Amino acid sequence: MSDGKYFSTTKKGEIHEFKEELRSLEKSKKKDGVKKVIAAMTVGKDVAMLFPDMMNCMQTEDLELKKLVYLYCQNYAKTQPDLAIMAVNTFVKDSQDPNPLIRALAVRTMGCIRVDKITEYLCDPLQRCLKDDDPYVRKTAAICVAKLFDINPELVDDRGFLDQLRDLLSDANPMVVANALAALQEIQEISGKDMLQLSQNTLMKLLTALNDCTEWGQVFILDALAGFETRDPRDAEKIAERVLPRMQHVNSAVVLSAIKVILRMMDICQSADLVAAWSKKMAPPLVTLLGAEPEVQYVALRNINLVVQKRPSILANEVKVFFCKYNDPIYVKMEKLEIMIKLASDKNIDQVLLEFKEYAQEVDVDFVRKAVRAIGRCAVSIERAAEKCINVLLELIKAKVNYVVQEGVIVIKDIFRRYPNRYENIIATLCENLDSLDEPEAKASMVWIIGEYAERIDNADELLETFLDTFPEENSMVQLQLLTSTVKLFLKKPTESAQKMISLVLSCATNETDNPDLRDRAFIYWRLLSTDPEAAKDVVLAQKPVITDDVGNLDQGLLDQLLRQVATLSSVYHKPPEMFVSRQRLAVQKADELQDHQFEEEEVPGAASTSTAAVAAAATSAAPQVDLLNLDSGGPEAAAAPPRAVGGIDDLLGGLDISSTSSSTPAPQLPVLLSDPSKGLVIQGKILRQGGTVTYALVIINSSASPLDGLMLQTNRSTFGLGPVNVVLQVPSIAPSSTATALVPMLYDSTKILPGAASSKLEVAMKTNQAGVLYFADAVPLASLLEESGGIEGQAFLNAWKTLPPETPQRLQLTVFNIESAKQRLQAANLFVLAHRPVPGTSQEALYLTGKVGGINVQVLVEVRLTVGVPGMDVSFKSERTDLATMTFEAVAQILA
Structure with missing residues (x-):
C-alpha cells in the first residue's frame, strides 16, 4: 500500500498513539510510527514533543528508518538544542559505519543541524569523511564544509578544512572535485576573499574532470574557469579548446556557462582567426536555446542581448531566428525585437523592416508601439536604411491608426535630429494628422518639428496656435516644448502674429504656472529676447549634436561585469548582483535583533570582553599621549597645540573635550548624519584617521525635554568591515538642550566585510534608552583607511x-x-x-x-x-x-x- 495513507491522520489523541508506536519493540510498528510522525510534520503539525522518542529510534540498522529519523532531527534540532545533543553520539558512531551511505548521511545531517552546541562535535567526523575512501562520502563532506563555514568561519579556518577542500580539487573522482569547487565558491561568496587560488596544476585537473562530471558539476567548474585570471593567450586557447564541446550539451545552464568562458577567453586570445572560429561555433548553441519553452527562451534572450552588445558578429547572420512567432508570449517578443534592432545591418535591413511592418499591424498595442519605435531606431543607427525606414513609417501613418500615428511622429522627430535638413518633405504628411495626437510625448514631438522647421512650414504659426489654445491644461513636457518652439518661430519669422503668440506664451508661463522649470525657462527667454535678440538666436537656434541610438545599450564597464555573470540572475536582470542580493546582507539589522544580540555584550560601561579590551588598549597605546585632536585632555585649559602637520586633519570638534563632554555649547560643524525632530536628537559625525587608527568623530545634540543616556553604537556589514572597538559609548547622560562629543576607535572585523563591488557606504545604528534604536548612513572616505605601512619598493x-x-x-x-x-x-x-x-x-x-x-x-x-x-x-x-x-x-x- 502507498505511504499516502500516513497523511490522513486527523484523529484526536494521535500524539499519544505515536508515542506508543515509537516505543514498540516490533520493528514494523516502530517504522510505521516514525512514518506517521514525519507525515504529521510535513503537513505542518507540531510534533516536537516526540523528540526524545524519535531520538531513541536512531539506533537501527534499517537505512530507510534512519533517514526518516535524521530528517526529523534536522527539522526540530533548532527548537530543541539541548535534546539535540542526545543524537551526537549516534552521528559520530554512524560517521564510522562500514556502509558509506550511512557515513555520508551522518555527516550531511550534522552539517544541516545549525546548532552551535553540535558544531564542535562535527569537526572530527568531518575531517575523517574528507579523507574517506569512498568518493560519495568525500563529496558529501565537501559540501558540509561550506555549511560549517556559514555557521562558524573561524572554526573552519582553524581546523584546516579550507586546505583540505583545496586538496580535494586534485581528487581522482570528478564529482568530488565538482563538490569541493562548489563549496569553495560558496565560501568565497560569503567571505569576499579569494578562496580558490587556482594554479596551472589545478586548472588542468579541473579541465580533466570537466568531461566526467554531472551537468551541475560542469556548471561549477565552468564558472570557476570563467573567473580564472590569466593573461597568457596560450592558457586561453587551452581552456577554450576543452570547453567548446560543452556548448553541445543538452542542459541550457551548461551551454550558457560554456559561452561565458569562451567570451572571457576571447578577450585574452590574440589570434583573430581563432576568435572568428570560436564565434562561428557559438552561434548554433545560442540558436538552439530558442527552441525551448518560453521561460528558457526569455533567459536565453536576455543573455544573448549581452552577447550581441559585446560581439554582434557572432549572430550577425542569424537575425531570422529572432523573428517573432504568432504564439510567442509578449515578454519573449519584446526581447526578440530588441535583439533584432541590434543585429540590423545594411545586408538584412529589408527583411527586418518587413518584419517590423508586420508587427506594427498586430493587435497588441504595446508590441505595435515597440515595433514602430524599432523602425525609427534602425533609421537612426543605419544611415543607408534611413529612407527605407521613413517610407515604411509613412505607410503606417497613412493607415490612420491613432497609436501608430503618434508613435510614428515620435520616431520621425528623432530621425530629423539624426539627419537634419534631409527629409523635411514628409512634414506635410505629419501635419495632416494633428488631430490624432493626444499623448504628451507625441504632441511634444510634433511641436518640436513645427518649431524646428518653422521657416519651411507656411502656416507654422497657425499650427502652433492650435496647441496654444490649451496651453494651461497641457502636460509639462508639451508646455516646455511649446515655449521653445514659439520662441523659435518668433526668431525665424518675426511676424505680428508670432509676436502676439510669444507675448501670450511668456505671460502665461511666468504668471500662471506652478512649474518652476517652465517659469525659469520663460524668464530666461524673456530676458534674452528683450536685451539681445542676436544672442537669443545663438542660444535657441544653435546647432544641435547628432543623436545616436543608445537605447537598451549598457555602459561598457557594466556590460563587461554582466558578461562575467552570464547564466546567473545578473544577466537576466541586467544588473550587478549587489543591487538585488539578499536584503539580509545589505540592510542594517532590525531593532529587536540589535537590542537582543548586538548590545548584550556590554550592558554597562567597562564590561568589555578581554579581546575587545585588548584591541581598545592597543588602539590607545598606538595613539599619541596628547589628545587625539591636539587638545590637552588633562587640565581645564587647552595647552598650546603643536603645529599642524602638512595634510593633517583640523580639530573637527572645535576645541571640545572629546572624552565625555556634555554642555550647552553649540555643536561643532560636522556633517549631519541624522536629524529626528520627533525624538529631539541630531547626530553629526565623520570618519577620520588619527594616530594610526580609524576613528569616528561624533557629536550628539539633545534638543528633547529629557536627558539621553545608555548610548550604544553598532555598524552593519560593509566593504571594509569597520566596526566600533566598544559598542557602549563612553558618554555620560546628555542633559536637555546639551551636546556631547566622542571619538570612537574603530577596528576591522573580517566577519563584517560585505562581498561585492566596493562602496563607501556605512550603515550605522545608535541606541539610547529614551529614543530606542536609530538608523543612519555615512560614507567612509578612503583617506581614513590608508595605512602607514602602505609604501613599497x-x-x-x-x-x-x-x-x-x-x-x-x-x-x-x-x-x-x-x-x-x-x-x-x-x-x-x-x-x-x-x-x-x-x-x-x-x-x-x-x-x-x-x-x-x-x-x-x-x-x-x-x-x-x-x-x-x-x-x-x-x-x-x-x-x-x-x-x-x-x-x-x-x-x-x-x-x-
Whole structure:
C-alpha cells in the first residue's frame, strides 16, 4: 500500500498513539510510527514533543528508518538544542559505519543541524569523511564544509578544512572535485576573499574532470574557469579548446556557462582567426536555446542581448531566428525585437523592416508601439536604411491608426535630429494628422518639428496656435516644448502674429504656472529676447549634436561585469548582483535583533570582553599621549597645540573635550548624519584617521525635554568591515538642550566585510534608552583607511604597474601651485610618493603614488600628471580591486583640494 495513507491522520489523541508506536519493540510498528510522525510534520503539525522518542529510534540498522529519523532531527534540532545533543553520539558512531551511505548521511545531517552546541562535535567526523575512501562520502563532506563555514568561519579556518577542500580539487573522482569547487565558491561568496587560488596544476585537473562530471558539476567548474585570471593567450586557447564541446550539451545552464568562458577567453586570445572560429561555433548553441519553452527562451534572450552588445558578429547572420512567432508570449517578443534592432545591418535591413511592418499591424498595442519605435531606431543607427525606414513609417501613418500615428511622429522627430535638413518633405504628411495626437510625448514631438522647421512650414504659426489654445491644461513636457518652439518661430519669422503668440506664451508661463522649470525657462527667454535678440538666436537656434541610438545599450564597464555573470540572475536582470542580493546582507539589522544580540555584550560601561579590551588598549597605546585632536585632555585649559602637520586633519570638534563632554555649547560643524525632530536628537559625525587608527568623530545634540543616556553604537556589514572597538559609548547622560562629543576607535572585523563591488557606504545604528534604536548612513572616505605601512619598493611598484589591468584616467579639476607642498600632503595622508619626474615632450610632471587600504589589505597604485599652476590633472589608478578606482580618485581630490 502507498505511504499516502500516513497523511490522513486527523484523529484526536494521535500524539499519544505515536508515542506508543515509537516505543514498540516490533520493528514494523516502530517504522510505521516514525512514518506517521514525519507525515504529521510535513503537513505542518507540531510534533516536537516526540523528540526524545524519535531520538531513541536512531539506533537501527534499517537505512530507510534512519533517514526518516535524521530528517526529523534536522527539522526540530533548532527548537530543541539541548535534546539535540542526545543524537551526537549516534552521528559520530554512524560517521564510522562500514556502509558509506550511512557515513555520508551522518555527516550531511550534522552539517544541516545549525546548532552551535553540535558544531564542535562535527569537526572530527568531518575531517575523517574528507579523507574517506569512498568518493560519495568525500563529496558529501565537501559540501558540509561550506555549511560549517556559514555557521562558524573561524572554526573552519582553524581546523584546516579550507586546505583540505583545496586538496580535494586534485581528487581522482570528478564529482568530488565538482563538490569541493562548489563549496569553495560558496565560501568565497560569503567571505569576499579569494578562496580558490587556482594554479596551472589545478586548472588542468579541473579541465580533466570537466568531461566526467554531472551537468551541475560542469556548471561549477565552468564558472570557476570563467573567473580564472590569466593573461597568457596560450592558457586561453587551452581552456577554450576543452570547453567548446560543452556548448553541445543538452542542459541550457551548461551551454550558457560554456559561452561565458569562451567570451572571457576571447578577450585574452590574440589570434583573430581563432576568435572568428570560436564565434562561428557559438552561434548554433545560442540558436538552439530558442527552441525551448518560453521561460528558457526569455533567459536565453536576455543573455544573448549581452552577447550581441559585446560581439554582434557572432549572430550577425542569424537575425531570422529572432523573428517573432504568432504564439510567442509578449515578454519573449519584446526581447526578440530588441535583439533584432541590434543585429540590423545594411545586408538584412529589408527583411527586418518587413518584419517590423508586420508587427506594427498586430493587435497588441504595446508590441505595435515597440515595433514602430524599432523602425525609427534602425533609421537612426543605419544611415543607408534611413529612407527605407521613413517610407515604411509613412505607410503606417497613412493607415490612420491613432497609436501608430503618434508613435510614428515620435520616431520621425528623432530621425530629423539624426539627419537634419534631409527629409523635411514628409512634414506635410505629419501635419495632416494633428488631430490624432493626444499623448504628451507625441504632441511634444510634433511641436518640436513645427518649431524646428518653422521657416519651411507656411502656416507654422497657425499650427502652433492650435496647441496654444490649451496651453494651461497641457502636460509639462508639451508646455516646455511649446515655449521653445514659439520662441523659435518668433526668431525665424518675426511676424505680428508670432509676436502676439510669444507675448501670450511668456505671460502665461511666468504668471500662471506652478512649474518652476517652465517659469525659469520663460524668464530666461524673456530676458534674452528683450536685451539681445542676436544672442537669443545663438542660444535657441544653435546647432544641435547628432543623436545616436543608445537605447537598451549598457555602459561598457557594466556590460563587461554582466558578461562575467552570464547564466546567473545578473544577466537576466541586467544588473550587478549587489543591487538585488539578499536584503539580509545589505540592510542594517532590525531593532529587536540589535537590542537582543548586538548590545548584550556590554550592558554597562567597562564590561568589555578581554579581546575587545585588548584591541581598545592597543588602539590607545598606538595613539599619541596628547589628545587625539591636539587638545590637552588633562587640565581645564587647552595647552598650546603643536603645529599642524602638512595634510593633517583640523580639530573637527572645535576645541571640545572629546572624552565625555556634555554642555550647552553649540555643536561643532560636522556633517549631519541624522536629524529626528520627533525624538529631539541630531547626530553629526565623520570618519577620520588619527594616530594610526580609524576613528569616528561624533557629536550628539539633545534638543528633547529629557536627558539621553545608555548610548550604544553598532555598524552593519560593509566593504571594509569597520566596526566600533566598544559598542557602549563612553558618554555620560546628555542633559536637555546639551551636546556631547566622542571619538570612537574603530577596528576591522573580517566577519563584517560585505562581498561585492566596493562602496563607501556605512550603515550605522545608535541606541539610547529614551529614543530606542536609530538608523543612519555615512560614507567612509578612503583617506581614513590608508595605512602607514602602505609604501613599497620602486621595483615592486613597476612590476605591479605593468601586470595590473589598465584603467581609464580620471580628469580632476584641481590646481597645484606648489608641487613640493602637494607631495607633503599626499605623504602625510599615507599616499607615498615613490617617484617624481617630468613627462617627456610635455610641460607636465608625473607623481607615482602607492598606498594600502586597511580592512581588505589591498595595495593601490596611482599616477598623477599635472602642470604646476594650470587647472586640471590626470589621475590613473591600478589595483587588484579595480572597484576602488572611484574612491581613490575622491581621496586624491580631497587631499590636494
